[in-house]
Amino acid sequence: MLLTGRVAVVTGGGSGIGRGVARTLAAFGATVVIWELKPESCESAAEEIGCLGITVDVRDSEQVDAALARTRAEVGDVRILVNNAGGVFWSSFLETSEKGWDALYRANLRHVLLCTQRVARTMVEAGLAGSIMSVTSIEGVRAAPGYAAYAAAKAGVINFTKTVALELAPHGIRVNALAPDITMTEGLAEVTPPGSEEHFGQVVPAGRAGHVDEMGGAAVFLASDLSSYVTGQTLHVDGGTHAASGWYHHPTSGQYVLGPS
Numbered sequence: 001m002l003l004t005g006r007v008a009v010v011t012g013g014g015s016g017i018g019r020g021v022a023r024t025l026a027a028f029g030a031t032v033v034i035w036e037l038k039p040e041s042c043e044s045a046a047e048e049i050g051c052l053g054i055t056v057d058v059r060d061s062e063q064v065d066a067a068l069a070r071t072r073a074e075v076g077d078v079r080i081l082v083n084n085a086g087g088v089f090w091s092s093f094l095e096t097s098e099k100g101w102d103a104l105y106r107a108n109l110r111h112v113l114l115c116t117q118r119v120a121r122t123m124v125e126a127g128l129a130g131s132i133m134s135v136t137s138i139e140g141v142r143a144a145p146g147y148a149a150y151a152a153a154k155a156g157v158i159n160f161t162k163t164v165a166l167e168l169a170p171h172g173i174r175v176n177a178l179a180p181d182i183t184m185t186e187g188l189a190e191v192t193p194p195g196s197e198e199h200f201g202q203v204v205p206a207g208r209a210g211h212v213d214e215m216g217g218a219a220v221f222l223a224s225d226l227s228s229y230v231t232g233q234t235l236h237v238d239g240g241t242h243a244a245s246g247w248y249h250h251p252t253s254g255q256y257v258l259g260p261s
Helices: 017-029 039-049 062-076 100-124 147-171 186-191 194-202 212-223
Strands: 007-011 029-035 052-055 078-083 131-137 173-180 234-237 247-249 256-257
Touching: 007 017, 007 100, 017 029, 017 078, 017 131, 017 212, 029 062, 039 052, 039 173, 039 234, 052 062, 062 078, 062 100, 062 212, 078 100, 078 212, 100 147, 100 173, 131 147, 131 212, 173 212, 194 247, 212 234
Parallel strands: 007 029, 007 078, 029 052, 078 131, 131 173, 173 234
Antiparallel strands: 247 256
């Protein structure tokens, strides 16, 4: 289960789920490197975790190449990659522009290709087995009105994961995905009104929102030898909402009901 001696890159590791994953990987012995767009959060996370932080826009191939070269030069070959960077905004399908669609594609899918390809190439060249995982979303497997571009990109991550898992399996490289739903991050806390925690308890079968460290635990499992025979899979770390498929806790009785109550 320990990741001692393995270099792990976490994109978007400056805050939220990415920071929680980076922190947990480090706690289990990995030498963590954060690739983060925002300099302030990159520096803050790196200082907290005690790791290397590199400011990089993972949507840009030249910046990815430069970040990977620096990572290898300073800490060694990457054995674990977590594609966590992403972004979302609401946009009615009928009002979605090509520019908006492209922005969400670049933020949620293009960088998964770039980072996975670059890191996998170095693993193959060095003859190293490794683990690559991408953070998708429950929106990749269910309808998401107002978020068509985002949901399409996240669905793309899931199929990309399956396909690349097959191509890289002969090289000893496993490729999987993590699919969260309601996870209490700094960003979610800022936009949710008072009383939201109670609402989350009704929506999520587990009765509460998830914690970033719980995503980190799942990432450790997929990064470690505990999952040595697991590849091409999407692990839903969501307290049961994917399984629920529309069943909710009634706000007064607590019994399961189908649809809004």
